Amino acid sequence: xxxxxxxxxxxxxYMNPYLAGFLLGLxxxxxxxxxxxxxxxxxxxxxxxAFTECVFVPDHTRASEYFGPWCAHNPLxxxxxxxxxxxxxxxxxxxxFANRVSFKLERGTKAPAGLRAALxxxxxxxxxxxxxxxxGCTSGQALTGGALLLTGSLIFLVCIFAGGYAAAWFVxxxxxx
Amino acid sequence: MIExxxxxxxxxxxxxxxxxxxxxxxxGFVLERAGFGSSRRLAGIFYFRDMAVAKVxxxxxxxxxxxxxxxxxxxxxxxxxxxxxxxxxxxxxxGGLIFGVxxxxxxxxxxxxxxxxxxxxxxxxxxxxxxxxxxILFNExxxxxxxxxxxxxxxxxxANLGVSQTTFAFLLTVxxxxxxxxxxxxxxxxxxxTDYFNSPSLKGFxxxxxxxxxxxxxVGGGPGVAFDGSTREAESVAPATIAxxxxxxxxxxxxSGQDHVEPEELADRLTRGVSxxxxxxxxxxxxxxxxxxxxxxxxxxxxxxxxLQPYKNRGRxxxxxxxxxxxxxxxxxxxxxxxxxxxxxxxxxxxxxxxCLKPASLRSAPLGPExxxxxxxxxxxxxxxxxxxxxxxAEQDDFAELTLPGLxxxxxxxxxxxxxxxxxIDLRSNPEYTSxxxxxxLRLDLESLRGVIGGVPxxxxxxxxxxxxxxxxxxxxxDVVVLVxxxxxxxxxxxxxxxxxxxxNRYLILDGGFGKWLAEGLPTDTALPSVAASEFSVDRFADxxxxxxxxxxxxxxxxSAVIIDVRPAEYYSGxxxxxxxxxxxxxxxxxxxxxxxLASDKYNAFKRIDGLRQAYSQLIPSRDATVIVHCRTxxxxxxxxxxxxxxxxxxxxxxxxxxxxxxxxRPELPIRAAAAP
Numbered sequence: 001x002x003x004x005x006x007x008x009x010x011x012x013x014y015m016n017p018y019l020a021g022f023l024l025g026l027x028x029x030x031x032x033x034x035x036x037x038x039x040x041x042x043x044x045x046x047x048x049x050a051f052t053e054c055v056f057v058p059d060h061t062r063a064s065e066y067f068g069p070w071c072a073h074n075p076l077x078x079x080x081x082x083x084x085x086x087x088x089x090x091x092x093x094x095x096x097f098a099n100r101v102s103f104k105l106e107r108g109t110k111a112p113a114g115l116r117a118a119l120x121x122x123x124x125x126x127x128x129x130x131x132x133x134x135x136g137c138t139s140g141q142a143l144t145g146g147a148l149l150l151t152g153s154l155i156f157l158v159c160i161f162a163g164g165y166a167a168a169w170f171v172x173x174x175x176x177x
Numbered sequence: 178m179i180e181x182x183x184x185x186x187x188x189x190x191x192x193x194x195x196x197x198x199x200x201x202x203x204x205g206f207v208l209e210r211a212g213f214g215s216s217r218r219l220a221g222i223f224y225f226r227d228m229a230v231a232k233v234x235x236x237x238x239x240x241x242x243x244x245x246x247x248x249x250x251x252x253x254x255x256x257x258x259x260x261x262x263x264x265x266x267x268x269x270x271x272g273g274l275i276f277g278v279x280x281x282x283x284x285x286x287x288x289x290x291x292x293x294x295x296x297x298x299x300x301x302x303x304x305x306x307x308x309x310x311x312x313i314l315f316n317e318x319x320x321x322x323x324x325x326x327x328x329x330x331x332x333x334x335x336a337n338l339g340v341s342q343t344t345f346a347f348l349l350t351v352x353x354x355x356x357x358x359x360x361x362x363x364x365x366x367x368x369x370x371t372d373y374f375n376s377p378s379l380k381g382f383x384x385x386x387x388x389x390x391x392x393x394x395x396v397g398g399g400p401g402v403a404f405d406g407s408t409r410e411a412e413s414v415a416p417a418t419i420a421x422x423x424x425x426x427x428x429x430x431x432x433s434g435q436d437h438v439e440p441e442e443l444a445d446r447l448t449r450g451v452s453x454x455x456x457x458x459x460x461x462x463x464x465x466x467x468x469x470x471x472x473x474x475x476x477x478x479x480x481x482x483x484x485l486q487p488y489k490n491r492g493r494x495x496x497x498x499x500x501x502x503x504x505x506x507x508x509x510x511x512x513x514x515x516x517x518x519x520x521x522x523x524x525x526x527x528x529x530x531x532x533c534l535k536p537a538s539l540r541s542a543p544l545g546p547e548x549x550x551x552x553x554x555x556x557x558x559x560x561x562x563x564x565x566x567x568x569x570x571a572e573q574d575d576f577a578e579l580t581l582p583g584l585x586x587x588x589x590x591x592x593x594x595x596x597x598x599x600x601x602i603d604l605r606s607n608p609e610y611t612s613x614x615x616x617x618x619l620r621l622d623l624e625s626l627r628g629v630i631g632g633v634p635x636x637x638x639x640x641x642x643x644x645x646x647x648x649x650x651x652x653x654x655x656d657v658v659v660l661v662x663x664x665x666x667x668x669x670x671x672x673x674x675x676x677x678x679x680x681x682n683r684y685l686i687l688d689g690g691f692g693k694w695l696a697e698g699l700p701t702d703t704a705l706p707s708v709a710a711s712e713f714s715v716d717r718f719a720d721x722x723x724x725x726x727x728x729x730x731x732x733x734x735x736x737s738a739v740i741i742d743v744r745p746a747e748y749y750s751g752x753x754x755x756x757x758x759x760x761x762x763x764x765x766x767x768x769x770x771x772x773x774x775l776a777s778d779k780y781n782a783f784k785r786i787d788g789l790r791q792a793y794s795q796l797i798p799s800r801d802a803t804v805i806v807h808c809r810t811x812x813x814x815x816x817x818x819x820x821x822x823x824x825x826x827x828x829x830x831x832x833x834x835x836x837x838x839x840x841x842x843r844p845e846l847p848i849r850a851a852a853a854p
Contacts, residue, residue: 025240036181086201123283124307134272152264163277
């Protein structure tokens with residue numbers, strides 16, 4: 001059975017999605033005006049990845065084509081790393097105010113924890129890989145590039161939904177209640 | 178106009194880190210408020226259960242899109258100051274599909290996973306770890322991904338679809354509002370999520386978006402004006418001009434004829450200084466010389482297809498004559514030859530003068546103050562003598578007021594070649610020179626300027642040796658040196674670099690080279706000029722622009738310079754190679770030097786400044802950005818160096834003379850390589 005357990009009562013605590021979207025749009029505008037670049041999350045993760053790889057295999061990483069130039073100096077000194085830290089801090093503040101911080105593995109009540117954990121990890125791996133391939137994620141390409149009406153970003157956005165809907169049925173068990 | 182950190186090249190500063198952190202805080206706060214700290218809620222969209230992702234994302238996208246369009250229309254910001262991601266079709270299609278699968282599996286995307294992690298979700302942490310591993314995997318597989326990474330440059334969806342930015346923004350807004358209602362209806366039917374169907378908030382927000390989208394047609398000033406690059410103002414345009422609105426009443430009359438360009442729209446674009454529009458005057462040369470629209474090029478109808486080949490389906494070609502019959506025929510002909518970007522100027526030159534340049538006081542219908550100001554501005558621009566640069570050089574007949582260094586046209590040289598302090602250096606090789614050259618010109622063999630230095634071949638000689646050659650040619654520091662090439666413009670530009678190395682900046686390059694001189698039937702001579710050797714004193718410290726590989730490496734690592742590889746694209750990609758290793762310097766951009774040249778069967782000339790400026794503004798963030806140009810041996814790169822520094826006014830252009838020959842042969846230097854040659 002595919003029934004989501006998020007009840008209207010819990011949802012009520014969330015902000016009106018249109019107001020949230022409006023505020024998200026204003027945040028993106030502010031980013032355009034101040035930084036001259038849009039929002040981004042996967043760029044920060046990639047920098048952390050470069051840093052991590054450089055800790056374990058420094059010579060190999062420095063010689064690599066993609067991460068190599070980042071590793072000549074501290075790869076973490078990059079604006080998107082700081083934006084990612086900000087994202088963490090901002091959402092932590094919001095979650096604390098709303099009393100929504102809870103340590104758990106989110107899944108359907110009847111779904112095996114192992115399945116959910118494995119899918120989260122594999123999904124993350126695909127997301128990380130694809131973000132580098134497309135030079136951005138939902139934030140950096142789909143939202144930012146979409147607002148700029150860039151062709152590639154909008155194609156990326158459409159393809160995200162195509163890929164998501166194609167895969168969703170196969171992994172529905174993780175949300176079983 | 179708001180100055181962004183990106184445009185200032187300041188995204189790497191400490192201040193940028195702090196401001197990015199603050200933007201991130203707002204971003205994270207909004208995402209968490211929206212409930213994006215829950216993978217279940219996020220994944221809901223893929224099961225049509227909880228459509229929050231669609232609602233928040235599309236309202237955010239449309240809000241930012243409309244907000245930006247208004248800010249651009251009001252002159253607060255221009256898209257030039259914002260980083261625009263290039264379109265890479267294959268990578269973005271495949272990347273999008275893989276990303277979608279990953280999103281459905283994990284229930285997170287990178288930004289929301291950070292939110293989930295902050296909310297204590299273990300699955301978010303797993304997703305983030307996966308994303309780190311996935312990024313590392315990408316780095317390891319990067320060489321195999323190269324075939325997907327074929328960039329198509331910055332592409333705007335509305336331009337690809339052939340509609341105006343305003344129309345597209347309006348349609349997208351309407352679509353978003355319809356989607357909002359559809360997903361609310363869906364959620365109500367399924368009794369999932371909160372019920373906003375017909376809620377005041379949805380009605381209010383939807384109405385607001387639509388009102389602003391409709392309002393764009395009023396402030397946007399006409400099709401495509403607000404958003405499609407027309408606002409990328411040149412820094413040479415006075416700030417007052419930039420801040421001004423497109424001419425209110427007049428531009429409001431501009432309508433979207435499918436193959437027409439209205440005079441007001443053309444005037445507005447040309448006065449803004451930067452445009453990817455090529456304005457072509459198809460009248461006979463005599464009429465063109467008597468009067469033409471500033472910035473236009475004269476191409477006879479018979480040469481149209483050949484001469485316009487480089488502009489085929491790139492930017493816009495605007496054809497005009499006195500009336501409309503000839504341009505319309507020309508347009509139809511070009512269209513039949515596959516040109517999708519040929520337009521005609523409504524009412525031709527006559528209409529342009531009548532509608533744009535007629536003083537407000539002579540008009541039968543009164544103009545509003547704003548429109549009158551616009552007409553005054555246009556008159557100032559179109560009726561004034563040329564700007565510094567090639568057109569100016571061509572129009573100047575006063576020797577003392579030449580822009581040096583710069584380009585010169587054949588007609589200026591035809592009038593002045595006989596003068597004692599105009600010294601012409603012919604860089605063609607020998608049978609060509611002896612069988613006919615511009616009277617009085619001196620031949621110089623390029624190979625006498627270059628040789629092996631420090632083990633690296635084809636290096637430009639040191640200043641003292643260049644000075645010896647100039648002395649043997651009898652040159653003096655007060656001379657204006659005119660450089661004449663054959664069909665390789667880079668022969669003239671490498672000599673230009675040699676002159677700059679010795680501190681002699683009084684030089685001009687003959688646009689079109691000897692080929693154009695010959696094609697125009699100007700006088701030639703086979704006699705050798707008489708030369709009395711001089712003592713040419715060189716400035717040994719004039720060369721601040723030649724850099725070695727250590728400097729390039731440093732800039733590459735810090736990403737503190739735009740590195741432009743001007744070799745043909747197949748050498749950049751590494752599919753072809755004449756050197757130790759194939760590929761390019763990591764982070765270097767490809768802009769083959771041939772892209773800057775307008776080739777015809779008779780001669781090669783530089784492309785129009787406007788087109789070049791537009792092209793390079795896509796690659797280089799600002800006039801003050803550090804730019805390094807290189808090719809294999811420094812020869813081709815000298816041409817791009819000249820274009821950037823002397824024609825376009827980039828202030829910080831560096832020349833990596835040793836180029837790929839050296840870089841490829843030093844195994845310790847990193848490269849981005851294709852499959853082994």
